[in-house]
Amino acid sequence: MSYAQAVQEAVTALRTIRSRWAELLLAIEEPPADHWPPRQLAHTMREGDDELLVEDRAPLVLREHPAPLNLGALDAGRGVERLVFDLADTLAAAVQRTEQGDPRAWLCADPSAPDSRRATGSRAHGLHWACVWIEGRVQDEDTAPERELDGAVSAPPFEVLPLHLLHEARRTARIAEARVLRALGLDQRETLLPEPCPWCDGELILHSAPDGPPTVACTGGRTCSAPVPLDRTERARVWEWDDLPELIAALGVDIAAAA
Ligand SMILES: [Zn+2]
Structure with a gap:
């Protein structure tokens, strides 16, 4: 597989995960349905729900699910979060050179931290943001030296993703994508x-x-x-x-x- 093809497949999988995530969150709150009639059709007829959920970006791992109606979907959602968040941790450890205060930085979870913000790290922003961040690494964004306001040139915040990590990102994103689609009955x-x-x-x-x-x-x-x-x-x-x-x-x- 060519380099460009691996990038393309990883990006496509990450975007599918993002675009279907609200649907998966809705599915958790509903009893497991047969695949007929199609879930998406029902949701098209209840416009507004998806927008509402997209606003609510808290990751599943931080949410209360007192009585999830679809344990299969919840399980899939948590599994996908784990895969994507862990992938972001791996990529950050390898190519992130920027400081904590940079909004572009991915902060790994630190369970021993005294405050919950640092304990959760960038996971608190939810899966959407994690997918966008990984896409940036896969596309080698922000890997050129940057010119500061005073004219000085500073090192880029990220290094170019090594080939083996590009393939790791592609593989993981596709596993996560397949899990989302399967949970929604959208696989082939x-x-x-x-x-x-x-x-x-x-x-x-x-x-x-x-x-x-x-x-x-x-x-x-x-x-x-x-x-x-x-x-x-x-x-x-x-x-x-x-x-x-x-x-x-x-x-x-x-x-x-x-x-
Ligand atoms: Zn007929």
Whole structure:
């Protein structure tokens, strides 16, 4: 794998983790759901929740979870935090040259510190910030000498990431990403829906994949009269993301209750 490709894969994984994190936090507070109807669809219909959570960046490790409804999601979330925070610790130990007062600095947790701020270090800013910080290291940001206001040149706050740590960052980010997607039911999978097609009684299959919204296919194909196009093989009718509300309505599924 080329250097550029490793950077690209690490960055993509880190951004997926960030973009899905609010969803995972919501999932913790809800009973584990089947993957049908798709969780994202329910959330689209409850706009506002995600923004609220993005504001609340406290890491799971510092939060109270008196009665988490989805222990699997909580477990996944804590595991992902551990992976990402530990990775930031490792990278900081290797390439961080800046001082504690620099807002760009990653502060490792110090459990023996007298105050909780130092005990938690940069973990207190939450997973989002940790992912952004790691992305900066993976992209070798702030590795050029800096000119101060008085004209003096100071050493860069970070060194260029050594190749073996770039690969470590890529590997860890992809493991964490897979864990987030699996917990949300967004990994690549096919699930037979409990109800048959309302138009032809054929089997309905939910396709989910990490890189796009889920779709549903009816195996009735041409014999199915559902008002959606056939797929390329012409063996199945397919409800794309925008068509799913119509299918859900036809099936009589209560999406609000399912969410
Ligand atoms: Zn059908």
